[in-house]
Amino acid sequence: MVRVQETYSEPPADVFFRECVRANEPLVVRSAVKDWRALSWSPEYLRRWDDETLSVAPLQVRGPHAFCDKWLEQPSLWRHAEASPSLGVNARQLLVVSAARVHMPVRRFLSLLRPDVSGVSATFYADGAANLARYFPFLAADFAPPPLASALELKRADLWIGGRSTSRMHFDNLDNVFTQLVGQKEFVLAPPHEGEALVRGRLRKAVRVYEHPGIFSRDRGKVTDETVLNYLSEDRPGTMETVKVTLLPGDMLYLPFGWWHEVHGYGDDHKGGMCASVSHFYHPYFCRIGGPTTTELGSMLINPKYKKLAAGV
Numbered sequence: 001m002v003r004v005q006e007t008y009s010e011p012p013a014d015v016f017f018r019e020c021v022r023a024n025e026p027l028v029v030r031s032a033v034k035d036w037r038a039l040s041w042s043p044e045y046l047r048r049w050d051d052e053t054l055s056v057a058p059l060q061v062r063g064p065h066a067f068c069d070k071w072l073e074q075p076s077l078w079r080h081a082e083a084s085p086s087l088g089v090n091a092r093q094l095l096v097v098s099a100a101r102v103h104m105p106v107r108r109f110l111s112l113l114r115p116d117v118s119g120v121s122a123t124f125y126a127d128g129a130a131n132l133a134r135y136f137p138f139l140a141a142d143f144a145p146p147p148l149a150s151a152l153e154l155k156r157a158d159l160w161i162g163g164r165s166t167s168r169m170h171f172d173n174l175d176n177v178f179t180q181l182v183g184q185k186e187f188v189l190a191p192p193h194e195g196e197a198l199v200r201g202r203l204r205k206a207v208r209v210y211e212h213p214g215i216f217s218r219d220r221g222k223v224t225d226e227t228v229l230n231y232l233s234e235d236r237p238g239t240m241e242t243v244k245v246t247l248l249p250g251d252m253l254y255l256p257f258g259w260w261h262e263v264h265g266y267g268d269d270h271k272g273g274m275c276a277s278v279s280h281f282y283h284p285y286f287c288r289i290g291g292p293t294t295t296e297l298g299s300m301l302i303n304p305k306y307k308k309l310a311a312g313v
């Protein structure tokens with residue numbers, strides 16, 4: 001059975017490294033953060049930066065893929081999808097991205113958080129992708145890297161700001177300390193080995209195009225040359241052993257390298273429907289050999305970057 005340990009006090013960095021990072025075990029620290037200014041973020045607070053431009057992912061708000069960032073589709077639905085893509089690329093499925101990111105001012109982004117209020121049949125998600133440094137530098141002083149992970153080398157912090165959202169099951173080649181700030185997030189988690197047999201070749205990305213207000217077009221979109229190996233080749237089957245963890249504001253989740261995660265975000269009605277989280281991403285303690293054309297998930301090795309640290313324990 002998959003289990004996630006929970007605690008109410010942040011462990012010291014050496015204990016966290018030994019029991020979680022080196023063991024590749026997730027950890028939930030309830031109410032880990034109490035004094036970050038980010039806990040009081042709201043649409044009113046963000047309106048100070050009304051004219052700043054953001055890059056955000058459009059999400060549908062109706063139908064089977066409502067609020068989903070990605071899903072699978074047969075290539076036959078897409079024009080220009082080659083019948084037999086290159087070796088090791090899954091020929092049966094495309095990984096469809098809800099729509100290419102669009103740019104909009106903070107003011108408009110905030111006004112579209114709640115589709116029931118805006119009347120627009122789309123909502124928008126500021127969904128990571130190194131967005132703190134590029135689009136939200138004005139929020140960087142409102143939180144800080146968590147002390148428990150100080151043995152690891154920080155790569156960057158990403159923000160996840162939107163309303164309702166679902167990030168499809170995938171894994172990242174990073175260690176992640178994820179902190180919930182506003183609203184709730186439900187994580188469906190599975191250890192690295194649970195998904196290995198469900199990855200059958202690289203998935204090719206197909207990206208739709210969004211046009212305001214509320215139009216998502218496959219025909220104007222395209223099948224790209226980008227392929228990925230960190231998504232399942234089918235919808236998450238019931239046989240995949242998972243565990244659910246719900247995070248409330250101030251809760252922290254350590255998401256180790258390679259762990260599968262599907263993430264459902266729910267906005268806080270008292271904060272204009274806003275949901276916000278931050279990931280502190282670290283160079284991972286583990287790694288896999290491979291590159292952008294690898295077609296199978298290799299075994300996990302200790303990242304040579306941490307050789308000294310590994311030798312010292």
Ligand SMILES: O=C(O)CCC(=O)C(=O)O
Nearest residue numbers: 160167172176178263279
């Ligand atoms: O919060 C989300 O929607 C996705 C988070 C995620 O995938 C991550 O932190 O790696």
